Amino acid sequence: MLASTSQLLRDAQKEKYAIGAFNVYDLQGVQAVIRAAEALKSPVMLQIHPKALEMGGTPLVALCVEAARSAGVAVSVHLDHSSAEQDIRSALEAGMSSVMADGSHLSYAENISFTKRMAKLAHTKGCAVEAELGRLSGTEDGLTVAEYEALLTDPDLAVDFIQQTGVDALAVCIGNVHGKYASEPKLDFGRLEEIGKRINLPLVLHGTSGLPDEMITRSIELGVCKFNVNTEVRGAYMTAAKKYLDDTKKPELTDMMTTVISAMQAQVESKIKLFGSSGKA
Numbered sequence: 001m002l003a004s005t006s007q008l009l010r011d012a013q014k015e016k017y018a019i020g021a022f023n024v025y026d027l028q029g030v031q032a033v034i035r036a037a038e039a040l041k042s043p044v045m046l047q048i049h050p051k052a053l054e055m056g057g058t059p060l061v062a063l064c065v066e067a068a069r070s071a072g073v074a075v076s077v078h079l080d081h082s083s084a085e086q087d088i089r090s091a092l093e094a095g096m097s098s099v100m101a102d103g104s105h106l107s108y109a110e111n112i113s114f115t116k117r118m119a120k121l122a123h124t125k126g127c128a129v130e131a132e133l134g135r136l137s138g139t140e141d142g143l144t145v146a147e148y149e150a151l152l153t154d155p156d157l158a159v160d161f162i163q164q165t166g167v168d169a170l171a172v173c174i175g176n177v178h179g180k181y182a183s184e185p186k187l188d189f190g191r192l193e194e195i196g197k198r199i200n201l202p203l204v205l206h207g208t209s210g211l212p213d214e215m216i217t218r219s220i221e222l223g224v225c226k227f228n229v230n231t232e233v234r235g236a237y238m239t240a241a242k243k244y245l246d247d248t249k250k251p252e253l254t255d256m257m258t259t260v261i262s263a264m265q266a267q268v269e270s271k272i273k274l275f276g277s278s279g280k281a
């Protein structure tokens with residue numbers, strides 16, 4: 001059933017597990033996530049990146065919302081990383097459960113004003129808002145320690161930010177990066193602990209692909225209730241499609257669809273188990 005993101009995150013926070021928010025681009029991705037969630041009786045989030053929204057438009061949103069409605073487990077639909085007010089408005093009108101209002105590229109004051117406005121808008125529709133404080137980088141190469149730390153979430157500022165904006169969940173920057181980790185991931189758990197102590201909101205970690213299992217578990221202990229997963233599931237899709245085409249003499253489109261769905265489903269299931277949300281739907 002179509003679920004409220006706030007409710008999913010609050011339940012996860014209470015019981016110390018995390019919800020997987022999986023980026024989807026098409027029907028195969030949606031089916032893989034829903035099948036994995038149903039197989040493990042887990043709540044889950046279908047997440048649409050602005051790039052996917054640009055390609056799929058409102059038909060992609062309608063697909064996700066309908067798949068969530070007809071699922072046998074609680075599923076919410078979330079717009080990922082949007083800094084465009086128009087996209088946020090359309091997402092909410094199209095029936096999505098929550099949005100990430102991303103003002104992290106703005107100055108602190110502008111980030112507050114943008115996020116506060118988007119939170120008000122979402123709340124009038126009964127939807128939730130995630131925001132990010134700090135900036136996720138691709139690499140720390142070439143930065144001084146001070147420059148690098150300036151990109152991470154400041155625990156004191158986090159308190160001020162959530163008070164001023166009224167957001168429902170906060171994405172933290174503690175050394176996590178989008179895409180592939182160029183070197184061994186290093187997460188600042190001391191900083192995460194400080195943030196968790198000061199604010200009582202569900203915390204979100206982006207850039208989950210490639211993090212060792214023990215870092216995921218530690219993050220959940222320290223208050224992370226939502227993990228964004230994109231790269232690994234996309235990778236499973238493309239690897240499976242390539243292998244199918246390389247290995248099959250007479251390829252059939254429907255066979256290839258079945259193959260890629262299974263490959264993505266396996267990835268999603270392994271994440272759900274790691275996040276501890278199995279049996280929580």
Ligand SMILES: [Zn+2]
Pocket residue numbers: 081178206207228
């Ligand atoms: Zn992200």
